[in-house]
Amino acid sequence: MTATNSEPIRTMYQRRSGEIRRAFEVSGSGEAAVEARSALLDEVIRVLWADEIAADPRIAQGIAVVAVGGYGRGHLFPFSDVDVLFCAAKNEAERAKDAIRRLSQTLWDCGVRFSPAARALSECERFAPENAEFSLSLLDRRSVAGDGAVFAKLDERVAGKLMVRDAKAIRGEILALTRERHARYGNTLFHLEPNIKDCPGGLRDANVCGWLHMLGSVTAPAEDAEFNDAMAFLTSARCFLHYRQQRDENTLDWQAQDGAAESRVGLHGSASPDAAAWMRSYFRHARIIDWWLQRTLESAGLKLLPGKELRRVKVTPTHGFQLKDGQVVLDPAVLDSGAAVDPAVEPEVVLSAFAAVAKTGANLSSASEERIADALHRFSANLEEGPALWQKLSAILTGERAGFALRAMHGIGVLELILPEFHGIDALVIRDAYHRYTVDEHTFVLIDTLHGLEAPPEAGAPEWRVKLGAMIRELQNPGLLYLAALLHDTGKGRMSDHHAVESAVIARAVMTRLEMDPYDAALVLRLIEAHLEMSAALRRDIFDAQTVRAFAARIQTHEALRMLTLFTYADIQAVHPDALTPWKAENLWRLSMSAANQIDRNVDEDRVHVQEAGEDVAAVLALLPGKEVEARRFLEGFPERYLKTRSKESIVQHFEMSTRFADEPFQIAFHRGAAVNEIILITRDRPRLFSSMAGALAAWGMNVVTADAFVNAEGVIVDNFRFTDTFRTLELNASERERFVDSVRDMVAGKTSIERMLSGRKGRRRRAPRVQVETRIEFDSTASTHSTLLQVVAQDIPGLLRAISETLSRLRYNVEVALVDTEGETAIDVFYLTYDGQPLHGEQQTELRAALLEAIEANAG
Amino acid sequence: MQKIEAVIQPSKLDAVKDALVEAGVAGITIFEARGHGRQKGHTEFYRGREYAVDLLPKVKLELVVRDDMVEKAIQAIIGAARTGRIGDGKIFVSKIDEAIRIRNDERGEIAL
Numbered sequence: 005m006t007a008t009n010s011e012p013i014r015t016m017y018q019r020r021s022g023e024i025r026r027a028f029e030v031s032g033s034g035e036a037a038v039e040a041r042s043a044l045l046d047e048v049i050r051v052l053w054a055d056e057i058a059a060d061p062r063i064a065q066g067i068a069v070v071a072v073g074g075y076g077r078g079h080l081f082p083f084s085d086v087d088v089l090f091c092a093a094k095n096e097a098e099r100a101k102d103a104i105r106r107l108s109q110t111l112w113d114c115g116v117r118f119s120p121a122a123r124a125l126s127e128c129e130r131f132a133p134e135n136a137e138f139s140l141s142l143l144d145r146r147s148v149a150g151d152g153a154v155f156a157k158l159d160e161r162v163a164g165k166l167m168v169r170d171a172k173a174i175r176g177e178i179l180a181l182t183r184e185r186h187a188r189y190g191n192t193l194f195h196l197e198p199n200i201k202d203c204p205g206g207l208r209d210a211n212v213c214g215w216l217h218m219l220g221s222v223t224a225p226a227e228d229a230e231f232n233d234a235m236a237f238l239t240s241a242r243c244f245l246h247y248r249q250q251r252d253e254n255t256l257d258w259q260a261q262d263g264a265a266e267s268r269v270g271l272h273g274s275a276s277p278d279a280a281a282w283m284r285s286y287f288r289h290a291r292i293i294d295w296w297l298q299r300t301l302e303s304a305g306l307k308l309l310p311g312k313e314l315r316r317v318k319v320t321p322t323h324g325f326q327l328k329d330g331q332v333v334l335d336p337a338v339l340d341s342g343a344a345v346d347p348a349v350e351p352e353v354v355l356s357a358f359a360a361v362a363k364t365g366a367n368l369s370s371a372s373e374e375r376i377a378d379a380l381h382r383f384s385a386n387l388e389e390g391p392a393l394w395q396k397l398s399a400i401l402t403g404e405r406a407g408f409a410l411r412a413m414h415g416i417g418v419l420e421l422i423l424p425e426f427h428g429i430d431a432l433v434i435r436d437a438y439h440r441y442t443v444d445e446h447t448f449v450l451i452d453t454l455h456g457l458e459a460p461p462e463a464g465a466p467e468w469r470v471k472l473g474a475m476i477r478e479l480q481n482p483g484l485l486y487l488a489a490l491l492h493d494t495g496k497g498r499m500s501d502h503h504a505v506e507s508a509v510i511a512r513a514v515m516t517r518l519e520m521d522p523y524d525a526a527l528v529l530r531l532i533e534a535h536l537e538m539s540a541a542l543r544r545d546i547f548d549a550q551t552v553r554a555f556a557a558r559i560q561t562h563e564a565l566r567m568l569t570l571f572t573y574a575d576i577q578a579v580h581p582d583a584l585t586p587w588k589a590e591n592l593w594r595l596s597m598s599a600a601n602q603i604d605r606n607v608d609e610d611r612v613h614v615q616e617a618g619e620d621v622a623a624v625l626a627l628l629p630g631k632e633v634e635a636r637r638f639l640e641g642f643p644e645r646y647l648k649t650r651s652k653e654s655i656v657q658h659f660e661m662s663t664r665f666a667d668e669p670f671q672i673a674f675h676r677g678a679a680v681n682e683i684i685l686i687t688r689d690r691p692r693l694f695s696s697m698a699g700a701l702a703a704w705g706m707n708v709v710t711a712d713a714f715v716n717a718e719g720v721i722v723d724n725f726r727f728t729d730t731f732r733t734l735e736l737n738a739s740e741r742e743r744f745v746d747s748v749r750d751m752v753a754g755k756t757s758i759e760r761m762l763s764g765r766k767g768r769r770r771r772a773p774r775v776q777v778e779t780r781i782e783f784d785s786t787a788s789t790h791s792t793l794l795q796v797v798a799q800d801i802p803g804l805l806r807a808i809s810e811t812l813s814r815l816r817y818n819v820e821v822a823l824v825d826t827e828g829e830t831a832i833d834v835f836y837l838t839y840d841g842q843p844l845h846g847e848q849q850t851e852l853r854a855a856l857l858e859a860i861e862a863n864a865g
Numbered sequence: 866m867q868k869i870e871a872v873i874q875p876s877k878l879d880a881v882k883d884a885l886v887e888a889g890v891a892g893i894t895i896f897e898a899r900g901h902g903r904q905k906g907h908t909e910f911y912r913g914r915e916y917a918v919d920l921l922p923k924v925k926l927e928l929v930v931r932d933d934m935v936e937k938a939i940q941a942i943i944g945a946a947r948t949g950r951i952g953d954g955k956i957f958v959s960k961i962d963e964a965i966r967i968r969n970d971e972r973g974e975i976a977l
C-alpha cells in the first residue's frame with residue numbers, strides 16, 4: 005500500500021532547504037537555520053503521517069510521533085540525523101510498522117538521514133543503562149504529530165518518573181559519557197583542528213549543561229548572555245561546516261578555518277579576520293561553554309576528572325582562602341576602616357590560592373573565579389614584580405597539578421597579568437604536520453607531562469622511564485625547568501623563523517623583572533635557546549662520536565643536559581599523544597647517556613683565545629667599554645665552558661672583582677637563592693684553594709650540589725660552589741650570612757684552621773643512604789693533551805669533596821679544572837690534573853687511586 | 866612486482882626517502898625498529914653504572930615496485946644509506962604475487 009507520492013514532498017523539501025541555506029548565507033545566523041530546518045521537518049513529517057492515517061485510520065489513535073535529541077530541542081543542523089520516536093500507548097507500534105517504514109523511506113528519498121525508533125510507553129519510563137543514549141534523547145522531546153494524549157502520558161512519565169526516580173543514574177551516565185568523550189580529545193578544547201560538536205567546549209557540552217539543569221538544582225546557562233553568544237557562534241560555525249562539507253562533518257580543519265574566517269562566520273562587523281584571529285574567537289566561545297560545563301558539574305556535585313583524586317596535602321593556613329570540600333575558596337571580603345577589602349584583589353592571596361590548586365588538584369570555586377575575574381584591574385594595580393613573585397610562580401609551577409592551575413589562571417586572565425608575554429600565544433594556531441594543540445595548550449600539556457614523570461614508574465617500566473623519573477625527582481631546582489617549559493614557545497607569538505631565539509629574548513625580559521639569580525636565569529635561557537637541539541640530534545646518528553661531541557659542546561653542563569633531556573621528552577610527548585614512541589624515548593635516553601659521558605671530556609682542551617674572539621667574548625667586551633684590554637687579559641685562557649655557562653653579566657662581575665685584588669686578594673661573592681645558594685671565589689691561583697673552599701663549606705654544614713673551578717692564562721681562578729643549606733643556618737639567621745662569608749674567606753686565606761672547624765662536625769649522625777653507590781675511580785689520558793682527567797663516582801655524603809680535594813692537594817696534584825656534580829645520592833666529580841705541569845703517568849694514577857679510596861672510606865666511616 | 870625491505874640507520878632515513886622519490890618510487894612504508902647484525906651492541910657507562918646497548922635503533926623501509934624499477938630503487942637506497950662502516954644495514958628483495966588497491970579493487974602493477 006502506498007500512502008504518499010514522495011516526489012512532490014521531495015521537491016518541496018529540497019526547495020525549502022535551499023531557501024534556508026541561502027538565508028543562512030545572507031544573515032549568517034546558524035540559530036535561525038537550525039530552527040527553520042526543524043520546523044521544515046515538522047511540516048514534512050506531519051504531512052506524511054497524515055497521509056498514513058488517511059490510508060489506515062487505525063493508527064490515528066495510540067501512537068505519538070515525537071521529535072527527540074537535537075530535533076527535539078528544535079535545533080536541527082543541515083545534515084544532522086533526524087531522531088524520531090514512534091511512541092505507542094501499548095502494542096500499537098506493530099500495527100503501524102508498515103506506515104513507519106514508508107514514512108522513513110520517503111524521508112530517505114528526500115535526502116534526510118532519518119533515524120526512527122518504535123517503543124511502548126512502558127519502555128520509556130525506566131532508565132536503561134544498556135541503551136543510555138535513548139533515555140538521554142528523551143530529555144529533549146517534543147510532539148510533532150499523532151496522538152496527543154499518548155505524548156502527554158509520555159511527557160508525564162519521563163518528567164515524573166524517569167527524570168525523578170532515575171535522576172542519579174542519568175547524571176552518572178551523562179558524566180561517564182562526557183568523560184569518555186573528553187578523553188578522546190585529550191581533555192582539552194585547544195586543538196588545532198577541533199571537533200566543534202564533541203571536543204571539550206563544543207556543542208555537546210552545552211547540551212550536557214542543559215540536561216543537568218533539567219535534572220534539577222543547577223543554574224540554567226541559557227540565562228547567561230555570554231553563554232548564549234557562544235551558542236550562537238558555535239551553531240553558526242557548525243551550520244557553515246555542514247553546508248561546506250555537504251555532510252554531518254564537524255571538524256574545523258584548516259581549509260574550513262580559512263573559509264569560516266573569509267565568510268566571517270559567527271562574527272559581527274564587516275572586517276574579515278585571518279584564520280588565526282577567527283580561531284581565537286572560536287576558542288574564546290568554546291572556553292565559555294567549557295566554563296559553564298565545569299560550573300554546572302560543580303553545582304551538580306560531579307567532578308569531570310575522576311582519575312585525579314585530590315592529593316591529601318596540608319595547605320598552610322593562609323589568610324584569604326581556605327581548602328574545603330575539595331575546593332579552594334576565597335574568604336569573603338572583610339571590613340577594614342570602613343572599606344571592604346576583598347582577598348581577590350591581593351596578589352599574595354590569589355597566587356597562594358593557585359599554588360594550593362597546583363599542589364592539591366582541588367579546583368578554585370566558581371564564585372572565587374568570578375570574584376578574581378571581576379577584580380583583575382585592582383589585582384594588577386597591587387601586583388609587585390621581583391623575587392617574591394618568582395617565589396609564588398615557582399610554587400605554582402612545581403605543584404603536581406601545575407597544568408591544572410595554570411589553565412585556570414590563563415582562563416581568568418591572571419597568567420597574562422603576571423606574564424603579559426603569554427598573550428602572544430593565547431589560543432594560537434600554528435599549522436604544521438605534527439602539532440595537535442594550540443601553542444598555549446601545548447605548553448600546559450608539556451608541564452603536565454613533566455609532572456607525570458615525577459610519579460613512580462609502573463612495575464616493568466622500561467629503563468628510560470625509570471631513569472627519567474629519577475632524573476626529575478633529583479633536580480635541585482625544578483622550578484627552573486618548569487619556567488623554561490612555560491616560556492619556551494612564547495616566541496611563536498612573534499611569528500619569527502627562529503622562535504627559540506625570540507622566546508629567549510622574552511624569557512630574559514621576564515627573568516629580569518623577576519630579579520632572578522643570574523646563574524638560574526642563564527640556565528633557563530640556555531634551555532630555551534637549545535630546546536630544539538636534542539630533537540635535532542636525535543635525527544642524526546646518535547652513536548656517532550662526532551654527533552655526540554657536537555651536541556655535548558652545545559649543552560656544556562650535566563645540570564643543563566638533565567633538564568634538556570626531560571624537557572625534550574615532554575616536548576615531543578606534548579606535540580601529539582602518539583608522537584613519542586618507546587623507540588624515540590629510548591633513543592633520547594641513549595643520547596643523553598652518551599652526551600653525559602662526553603660532556604666533561606674536552607673542557608681542559610677547549611680554551612678561550614681572545615685573538616680568535618667569538619660571539620661570547622664579543623658580548624662580554626661590549627658590556628665593558630673602555631676596559632677591553634684588561635677584559636681580554638682576564639678572559640684569555642679560561643675554558644670555553646666558563647664563557648658558555650655563565651651569563652655575560654656574571655662574567656663582567658667576576659672581571660670587576662678581579663680588579664680589586666689590591667684591596668682584598670680573596671674576592672668572595674655570596675648569593676642566597678630560594679633553593680640553592682652560590683658562593684664565588686676569585687683570587688690568584690695557589691695550592692689547596694679548591695680543597696680549602698670545599699672544607700670551609702663542609703665546616704659550615706653546607707652540602708655542595710655542583711661546583712667548578714677554572715683558571716685563566718694569568719693564573720686567576722674562578723671557583724664557583726652551589727650548595728644547599730642543610731641546617732637552614734643562612735636562611736633563618738640573616739646576621740650569619742656576613743659571618744659565613746668572612747669565615748670562608750679566613751679559612752681560604754689560612755687565617756682559621758679548617759681542620760679545627762671540621763672537627764666540630766665529626767661524629768654527627770648521618771641519614772642512612774637510600775641508594776648504595778659503589779665508588780668508582782677512572783683516569784682518562786686522552787681527554788686533554790696536557791692534563792689527566794680523573795672521574796670519581798661515589799656516595800654523596802658530607803665532606804666527600806673536601807676528602808677528595810684534600811687528597812689531591814696533599815699529594816701535590818694541581819687542579820687545572822674541576823667539575824663537580826651530584827645526581828641524587830651519587831656524586832660525580834671530575835678533575836683535570838697535572839703534576840709539575842705534566843699529565844699523570846701510570847704509577848701516579850695507581851698511587852692516587854689508592855689514596856682516594858682510602859680518603860673516601862675514611863670520610864664515610 | 867618485487868618487495869624491497871631495507872634496514873638502515875635512522876639518520877639516513879631522510880636521504881633515502883629523497884633518493885627513492887628521485888628514482889620514481891611512489892610509496893614507502895616505514896617502521897621504527899631495533900636490532901643488530903654483525904655490528905652487535907656495545908656497553909656504555911653512565912655515571913659509574915654499566916648499561917648494555919645490545920639492540921641498536923634502526924629504521925625498516927618496505928616498498929613494492931615493478932620488476933624494472935627494482936635495481937633503480939636498490940641503487941637509490943645504497944647510494945643514500947652507505948657510509949662504508951659496519952651498521953649501514955641490509956636490503957632484502959622478494960617476489961610479490963599480487964597487489965590490490967582496496968579502494969577500487971584494481972589489481973597488479975596498476976595498483977602500486
